[in-house]
Amino acid sequence: MESQYSPKEFDEKWQKHWEDLELYKAQDDSSKPKFYSLVMFPYPSGDLHMGHMRVYTISDVISRQRRMLGYNVLNPMGWDAFGLPAENAAIKRKLHPEKWTKENIRFMRDEQLKKLGTSYDWQREVTTCDSNYYHWTQWLFLKFYEKGLAVRKEAPVNWCPDCQTVLANEQVEGGACWRHPETPVEQKQMSQWFLRITHYAEELLADLDTLKGWPERVRLMQQNWIGKSQGAELYFTVESKPNVQIKVFTTRPDTVFGVSYVVLAPENPLVKELVSDECKEAVAAYVEEAKRKTELDRMTTEKSKSGVFIGAHVVNPFNGDVVPIYVSDYVLMSYGTGAVMGVPAHDERDFAFARKFSLPITEVISADGKSVGEMAAPYLDDGILLNSGKFSGVDTTRAKTAITEWAEQNQAGKGRVQFRLRDWLISRQRYWGCPIPLVHCAKCGIKPVPETSLPVILPVEGVEFTGEGGSPLGRMPEWLNSTCPDCGGAARRETDTMDTFIDSSWYFLRYTDATNPAEAFSQAKVNYWMPVDQYVGGVEHAILHLLYSRFFTRALKDMGLVNCVEPFTNLLSQGMVTMYSPVSGRIEKMSKSRGNVVGTLDFFKRYGADAARLFTLFASPPEQELEWSEDGAVGQHRFLTRIWRLLVDLKAKGVIDRDLCRKPLASSNGNGNGAAALSAADKNLIKLVHKTIKAVSNDLSPERYVFNTAIARCMELVNGLYKYVQEVEPKEASPVLSFAVYNLLLLLAPMAPHITEELYHQLGLALSDKDSIHCSKWPDFDESLTVDDEIELVLQVNGKIVSKVPASRGLDRKAAEGLAMDDDKMKAKLTGQAVKKVIVVPDKLVNVVI
């Protein structure tokens, strides 16, 4: 046995050993309870750095400990392999995206994730750009299409004139194309595919309450994103065209008597219909300008309002007022009805608009129902109505209901709920994505590709990447030209591919039956494993990926494909890893572009995988940010070295014994295993072991998941062992030391899997060559051995500490009080004082109030 701890001698040996033993293979049927452990799968960008490793380490520790606790664990890994960077690399380096992606996957899997010592079941590896995966992505799309959840509709989208393609919202940075910061993105009206996530808005919102295992902040972010508003839709009849109504959505029906104008969004079709001849030119010009307006312009002109009168009026159904109709880009076509009523007195934006166009500001609510006269700013709070006909004098809350009711009775409107959530635009004019399985037939229109013809293969050979002019698929006639499944005539394939978020919205279902050639997943397997018991991932996916996955699961449940409603029972969203960036001079998220990355290969070589894992876990609790520091990592390497040296020494002395180590030494009170011979040092060490087992078990439990304190407890045990060895100087097989060392290794095994396995075998604790510490049972503890008989009683006067005295555990109140009154320092404080009250916290403190 080497006297020097050098992980490079054995890290890879054990990784191979575990793989040969198929230690991490999940069983599809088992008498053990199942535990589905999931970590967000990576995009194969090519090179993981230590910052990326945090999430895999956390998830791996959880999986390993669950295995030791006796669960049948599914811990899979895969690749979110479609996406733009691959296509970019292809354009830049003339390397096919598939080749680039596959090479990256091999490197990341074999050289990075495996070398971290992760415990994945690689037989279930999933790669979203493989046709045996996207076959089922397409099949699911067809299911959504059948149910009317995938629809084609016109929508304004982000268009980059340089790339000649639609961009995802995520690819618009500061109003410009992410590839050309100098090119502003344009808004373009296009026919695109959407998934109707809004169909589930209400449920997605309501069921957030059932996700008790999710962080509060993630639930809140989703809640805000879905954005439910309670209000009313009110109808304003056009004065010159009594058969046309403008419907507006408002959350403030109580302010309807204060309406001084109505505004339409520039894209609202009513603009063209209602505009008067005199205004036609000005309105058309404004609408044109608004269309061209980029997000950049919008942001810079945020607060100032623009707009044009369209030469028509509407009648307020509540008071008969005739008010003008404007068109303005502060009204969005995609929210509500694309029209709003302007109430300057009680809305910030309407106030600004009214000022600019000199429109009347009619006060209809105030704190006490009395007019305040000239308004310098809009009054936004609740209050009492005035100038509101028969509703004057009513408070806002009741007025909202009353006015909505009146509208319903008089066909002037109705109550309505509005969501901020929009339907999910999934079309992408890109090559490297899952083809949408549809054809366009001149005769029959849009037709789905029959299930039996799936998958629609993404062509790999003969694809040219020029970097301009949209998707290369459109320039491949041999792929583009197909036949109509209905009439058999000529048809063109859909050239758009799907948003990559679709691929990741169901990968956790595929893991349950990853190699099934005939189905997306079998009912039996998916329902055995789902829902995911513990999901770990970055907070950057708090909304999109997690919301989409919830939507998918819900839709599939309604189709009878899965049984569960919510896919992820518990969610741990880990904080990002930061480091000082020489580029910006600040502490920022670790990333290549910021020049503050720590490479994995180099780190593993210098300190070993276990030190990397321990530092990542120790530096801060998982939900918080972690600042990478070389010093801290060295500290963990030192801790491992300390364990190594101690155990090498004990082995040389022959004190560790394979049989003794498994004997529980349950009782220190005289009747346990060899208890008669136990010294005070022995008893203390046994207690320390039990206390450590208790603390670490608690720290690794789902209620806590605080790995930093778990490691701290293990360090204390190691410190205790050093002290014990120094004191006792053991020379022969020791039951106490064998027991302590064995349990230390068990507790550290999930966090530092290599060194614990190596020492387990080196010390001869293994039951055979095929044995692994990772197959061991997680240790139990004896509650009675986790408490000390002797405690320190704290004595306080008025809550201030005056003295501390030793006392035996379990003292009653009287006795504790007696101890306090007997103490010299207490006496000094209390003489001549009237004692008002004595508070005794058993086994903790006595507080005398004077």
Add this chain to the structure above:
RNA sequence: GCCCUUGUGUCGGAACUGGUAUACGAGUCGCACUUAAAAUGCGAUGCCCGUAAGGGAUUGAGGGUUCGAAUCCCUCCAAGGGCACCA
């Protein structure tokens, strides 16, 4: 602007339900080992006053509840994140 999170020694961070603030690690200093250094082991180490014994203040700031507050409540300040003309 709205919503959320976080503020504890020189640094990363502990303190489970209000009950000994600063566990564990890093750094620094000292001792041992060594010809020497590194490594390792042992010990000390939040701040102020004091040679010491001892005393005092202290968990971003201020206030409150309580016998007792890092922890609960209110106001404010700072940093980070999310949303942002959503009617």
